[in-house]
Amino acid sequence: MNIEYLKYFAELAKIQHYGKAAQALNISQPGLSHAIKTLEEEYGVPLFQKEGRNVSVSSYGKELMNEVEEILDAYLRLEERAAGLRTEEKTVRIGSVYPLAPGTIPRMLREFGATFPFIIYNRLTPEIAEGLQKGKYDIGFCSDLLKSDELEYYPIRGSYIAVAVPKGHPLEKRDTVSLKEIAYYPQIMFSKTSGFRKLQEQLFAAEGISVKPVCAAEEIEVVAGLVENGFGIAVLPYMDIVRLHNIATIPVETSLWKSKFYIARRKYGIRSEQEDAFFQYWRN
Incomplete structure (x- = not known):
């Protein structure tokens, strides 16, 4: 299934004219004709019928039209959500135990020279562990080892x-x-x-x-x-x-x-270069 061809089908069904539909889609008329012919061959039924210089949707095309619109709506939502994720990716979400949040974390970000936007959340270690595994936080600072195969963590400092x-x-x-x-x-x-x-x-x-x-x-x-x-x-x-x-x-x-504090994150995940560099800087 070619999503672009489905867009062409929906546009031609709306305008009911090959030339005008091709112009609206910013493609050539032969290109539009090829796309519709490909869909008809794929589905095994005619999708349009000629009416003079215009075309109209066939009975088969009408049967498929609702499903096509649902697919295109879902695809649009997917694109919007993906764009939102790309925007969210720029903000690094940091879960930190309270002892580190007021002073240590801001100093670490300053020393690293962080230029990415970030949010710091005060949480307990179990909440940080759960949040990291569920993708709620990108980086965690906790007071105990997080015993999970999904996470990687390294000591950053001790307490006394x-x-x-x-x-x-x-x-x-x-x-x-x-x-x-x-x-x-x-x-x-x-x-x-x-x-x-x-x-x-x-x-x-x-x-x-x-x-x-x-x-x-x-x-x-x-x-x-x-x-x-x-x-x-x-x-x-x-x-x-x-x-x-x-x-x-x-x-x-x-x-x-005796106690130690750790920096932690999911072992696998999509990360920005700055986020990854910040983690690597403090894990060493």
């Missing part, structure tokens, strides 16, 4: 446990501190609804330290804000978000918790 202290605090200039050293200061904890609260409790419990928090908050930016305003100090996984506050972070001497 730090203590956040307000500027001017006695510990501010230290290179590292122990949990026992910081246990004497008022502690700001994550609320029990936060996944980080259990981590804090495990860290102190491993050292045999009992801590009673002076206050708690669910989100890390709120915890950082409380530290900044002098309510206490906080033990937390280091995240770029704390850099937005006027506080200092000092690595804590502990081997209980």
Whole structure:
């Protein structure tokens, strides 16, 4: 089936004149005649009948006309959708875990010199994995290995446990501190609804330290804000978000918790050159 020939058939059926139809289609009249003859030979029935200088659609042509129009409509929708995909391809969709989204990802894009448009979505690692596999995201930044044969992923940086202290605090200039050293200061904890609260409790419990928090908050930016305003100090996984506050972070001497962040994408897919170059730049 030749889609162009079907277009010729529909146009001739509408105009009912070979010369005028050929002119409207911007092709030669012999070319139009050849196309219609080819269709008639393919379907085994006459599609048009002569009426003086004009033609009219035969009974067989009328039977096929609805199907031809449906095929042409579907083809037009396909072309429009393909054009939309080409436009969407220019925008790189990035799914990122929250610790990396505010600072690390913008800095990585700037360092690479990205000129492509992009969208950054804050998501949890399982959502990123699902989104990558379903084609919702082009590139993902996650905090755990995504165990899927459909994805490729590479570590880009590690994380560590730090203590956040307000500027001017006695510990501010230290290179590292122990949990026992910081246990004497008022502690700001994550609320029990936060996944980080259990981590804090495990860290102190491993050292045999009992801590009673002076206050708690669910989100890390709120915890950082409380530290900044002098309510206490906080033990937390280091995240770029704390850099937005006027506080200092000092690595804590502990081997209980280690984490890595990864860049990930589908193993196979249609990619723009810039998107692929960005991924390759950071996977090395």
